[in-house]
Amino acid sequence: xxxxxxxxxxxxxxxxxxxxxxxxxxxxxxxxxxxxxxxxxxxxxxxxxxxxxxxxxxxxxxxxxxxxxxxxxxxxxxxxxxxxxxxxxxxxxxxxxxxxxxxxxxxxxxxxxxxxxxxxxxxxxxxxxxxxxxxxxxxxxxxxxxxxxxxxxxxxxxxxxxxxxxxxxxxxxxxxxxxxxxxxxxxxxxxxxxxxxxxxxxxxxxxxxxxxxxxxxxxxxxxxxxxxxxxxxxxxxxxxxxxxxxxxxxxxxxxxxxxxxxxxxxxxxxxxxxxxxxxxxxxx
Amino acid sequence: xxxxxxxxxxxxxxxxxxxxxxxxxxxxxxxxxxxxxxxxxxxxxxxxxxxxxxxxxxxxxxxxxxxxxxxxxxxxxxxxxxxxxxxxxxxxxxxxxxxxxxxxxxxxxxxxxxxxxxxxxxxxxxxxxxxxxxxxxxxxxxxxxxxxxxxxxxxxxxxxxxxxxxxxxxx
Numbered sequence: 441x442x443x444x445x446x447x448x449x450x451x452x453x454x455x456x457x458x459x460x461x462x463x464x465x466x467x468x469x470x471x472x473x474x475x476x477x478x479x480x481x482x483x484x485x486x487x488x489x490x491x492x493x494x495x496x497x498x499x500x501x502x503x504x505x506x507x508x509x510x511x512x513x514x515x516x517x518x519x520x521x522x523x524x525x526x527x528x529x530x531x532x533x534x535x536x537x538x539x540x541x542x543x544x545x546x547x548x549x550x551x552x553x554x555x556x557x558x559x560x561x562x563x564x565x566x567x568x569x570x571x572x573x574x575x576x577x578x579x580x581x582x583x584x585x586x587x588x589x590x591x592x593x594x595x596x597x598x599x600x601x602x603x604x605x606x607x608x609x610x611x612x613x614x615x616x617x618x619x620x621x622x623x624x625x626x627x628x629x630x631x632x633x634x635x636x637x638x639x640x641x642x643x644x645x646x647x648x649x650x651x652x653x654x655x656x657x658x659x660x661x662x663x664x665x666x667x668x669x670x671x672x673x674x675x676x677x678x679x680x681x682x683x684x685x686x687x688x689x690x691x692x693x694x695x696x697x698x699x700x701x702x703x704x705x706x707x708x709x710x711x712x713x714x715x716x717x718x719x720x721x722x723x724x
Numbered sequence: 725x726x727x728x729x730x731x732x733x734x735x736x737x738x739x740x741x742x743x744x745x746x747x748x749x750x751x752x753x754x755x756x757x758x759x760x761x762x763x764x765x766x767x768x769x770x771x772x773x774x775x776x777x778x779x780x781x782x783x784x785x786x787x788x789x790x791x792x793x794x795x796x797x798x799x800x801x802x803x804x805x806x807x808x809x810x811x812x813x814x815x816x817x818x819x820x821x822x823x824x825x826x827x828x829x830x831x832x833x834x835x836x837x838x839x840x841x842x843x844x845x846x847x848x849x850x851x852x853x854x855x856x857x858x859x860x861x862x863x864x865x866x867x868x869x870x871x872x873x874x875x876x877x878x879x880x881x882x883x884x885x886x887x888x889x890x891x892x893x894x895x
Contacts, residue, residue: 587768637770679821680788680880681779685771690779690786698767698781 441482441543441566442467450486459561461485473577473594474654474705477552477569477688485563489556491515516556520544543568571676571688579672579691581699582650583665585639588699590672590691591661595652595704602630602647602662618711621649621660630660631711633702636686654705657712661702674701686710737835742867743810743827746797748850749867750827751836751860756872758811758822760830763803774800775879777826782811789824790879796851801826814873823876834867836860841869854878 450456450465457463468483491512498504498518510518522541543566547554552570578593603621618631630649634641649660672691677684686707687700740751741760766778766789775794779786789809793801801807806829813820841858849856849868855878857869 637768639768675786677779678786678788679816679819680776681769681772681786683772684769687770690767692781692784692786696781697765698779698786700767700769 441540442469444540445482445484445486445564445566450484455487474569477571477705480568480570481565483563483565488560488562488564489516489519489558491560494518512558513556516558519556520554575674576671577674577701578669579701580650580669581667581693582633582648582661582663583667584633584637584663585641587637587639588667588693588697589633589637589663589702590670590699591650591652591702591704593669595654597651597653597658599648599650599666602649602660604645618660618662623651623660628658628660629711629715630662631707632662634662634664636661636707636711652704652708654708657708659708659711661707672699672701737837737840739833740836740867740869741810741833742831742862743808744829744831745792745801745827746799746850748796749831749862749865750792750796750851751834751867751869752810752812752825752872753869754833756812756814758813761809761811761824763807763809763826766826773879773881780809780824782822782824785822787811787822787824788880789826790876791826792875793826793828795855795875795879798850801828804828812872812876814876816873816876821876823880825872825875834862836867836869844868 445467446465450467451459453463456465466485468481470479470481470483472479494515495504495510495518503518503521504510520540520543544554547568547570550570552568555567555569556564557567558564579590580593580596580599581588581590583589600623618629618635620627620629622628628651632643632647633639634643643662644664647662647664648666649662650666651658651660653659674689674691676682677687677689681687681690684700686703688703689701690698691701693699739754741754741757742749742751744750761782764780766780768778769776769788775790775792777789777791777800779788781787791800793799808827808830809824810827810830811822811824813822815821840860842860844853844856844859846853849859851868851870855871855874857871859866859868861867
């Protein structure tokens with residue numbers, strides 16, 4: 441990918457100076473942990489993806505129909521096709537068409553995702569997210585119904601008791617299985633983990649809330665009990681269980697039981713989408 | 725299975741483990757059985773088919789447990805003292821996979837030769853001929869021989885279900 445960035449993304453020094461950029465290009469490689477996933481970013485300050493050139497090349501190869509309208513995301517996805525290259529000449533570095541498709545395939549094999557963001561003239565960022573397979577994470581264990589779940593610690597911001605009257609607001613959004621509570625004067629939407637995972641039984645009279653954050657979104661997760669922080673050895677879910685929604689893996693607790701690791705980004709995404717749909721429905 | 729036994733001599737039988745699910749008796753080839761364990765705490769997993777009861781910790785390995793009651797009895801099994809998990813190994817798209825089958829009780833190991841296996845009628849059994857290799861009469865009642873790979877493929881779903889069948893059908 442870095443090789444790709446050097447050859448495709450970064451322009452020649454003359455072009456860069458002409459565009460008002462420093463003659464020397466920069467490629468940044470970043471890696472971090474994010475809520476139970478490993479994130480690797482390759483960021484360049486080159487020309488960005490050339491939408492028209494990609495489209496032209498795709499048409500040439502018959503990958504897209506003449507006149508079809510694609511949004512930027514779809515266009516960027518085209519470069520992931522095997523053998524796709526817009527480089528006009530094969531160089532020492534790349535251009536043989538063995539590039540992004542290999543990256544995409546390897547990421548897919550690891551059950552990860554590859555996101556491409558690009559601004560014309562300002563560069564592009566490739567973000568690879570792969571689930572943790574065998575690793576140790578700091579987790580926060582919570583109890584819901586008879587189950588124990590582990591929330592990756594890096595997503596946890598704070599814990600508090602759910603105010604007794606907070607449940608009342610859920611009448612306004614009964615389908616969401618949550619509501620809004622007040623956190624230091626600001627509203628904080630919350631979900632009941634019991635509803636998220638469709639667990640039976642009624643919530644206990646006193647519930648706790650774990651405030652989690654992912655990609656800048658802050659949400660409370662209401663649980664029955666807080667068990668506290670511990671290190672968790674992440675076990676992959678395996679072929680069947682990776683289809684389960686809202687969990688990234690599992691770990692074995694001290695008492696020998698299996699606890700699932702909560703996939704915070706997915707749960708928040710899903711809740712946000714549902715919220716947006718509900719809002720649209722109300723307006724309609 | 726081919727019937728190559730000589731008349732008069734007892735056919736070489738394959739050992740089968742029998743167990744009961746929802747009042748009926750089933751058997752699986754012992755060669756597919758890894759072990760039988762007591763029911764342990766099963767961790768529920770969200771958004772999977774109803775037949776997947778959850779996962780258990782089998783000496784450090786996280787193993788999915790399939791509730792055979794959902795497929796063979798129409799409802800999840802109620803756990804009792806005799807409930808067991810039959811841990812089997814099935815071939816799934818060329819890869820071995822360990823799965824636990826939740827059953828009401830494990831009974832015995834019997835020998836079932838090709839001669840004692842009858843073809844499964846197209847209807848009349850709750851399991852249906854799709855997931856059965858055959859049936860045998862044992863002590864006045866039927867024992868239904870399960871095709872484990874098919875059962876698992878059906879219950880767990882997935883695009884590779886057909887391939888599992890092809891693999892399971894190979895000698």
